[in-house]
Amino acid sequence: MSEKVRYSDEELEEFRAVIMQKLELAQRDYDKIMRGLRGEDGNDVADTSPTYKGLEDGSFAAALDEQMRLAQRQAKFIQGLQAALIRIENKTYGVCRETGKLISKERLMAVPHATLSIEAKNNRN
Numbered sequence: 001m002s003e004k005v006r007y008s009d010e011e012l013e014e015f016r017a018v019i020m021q022k023l024e025l026a027q028r029d030y031d032k033i034m035r036g037l038r039g040e041d042g043n044d045v046a047d048t049s050p051t052y053k054g055l056e057d058g059s060f061a062a063a064l065d066e067q068m069r070l071a072q073r074q075a076k077f078i079q080g081l082q083a084a085l086i087r088i089e090n091k092t093y094g095v096c097r098e099t100g101k102l103i104s105k106e107r108l109m110a111v112p113h114a115t116l117s118i119e120a121k122n123n124r125n
Contacts, residue, residue, distance in 0.1 A: 004102055007094045011105070016088050019112045023081045030074040037067050080113035096120050 007015070087093035094103050098120040107114055116124075 005095075006091055007102065007105075009091075012088050012091065012093055015093060015108060015112060016085065018109060019081050019084050019088070022112060023078065023085075026074060026078050026081060030071065030078060033067060033071045033074060037064070037071065077113070084113045098123075 084093060094105075094108055095101070096103050096117040096119075097115045099117055101117060101119075103114055103117045107118060
């Protein structure tokens with residue numbers, strides 16, 4: 001029997017459902033982070049007394065920097081999920097971009113935007 005070269009349409013639909021669920025959660029998290037960065041979440045310190053303002057400036061800048069990193073990471077994750085949806089449409093989803101072999105279903109369920117098999121990932125290290 002020949003080796004399977006792509007996932008079936010039924011399997012691709014199963015992956016699509018997982019990706020759509022993760023995409024919805026990721027977008028919700030991203031929107032929450034962005035609302036916080038814009039001060040729209042109602043938890044800012046604009047109306048508090050500036051008693052220790054000098055000390056707070058440094059921690060505020062660090063927290064803001066961390067929030068920006070989180071937003072960038074979340075945006076990259078969302079882009080990865082969207083790219084996975086395109087690969088599903090093209091019926092190339094789940095094919096390792098280095099080995100050309102199918103990425104294990106278990107890996108794709110855990111990391112649905114993966115483009116490398118475990119084998120290829122380990123060879124990079």
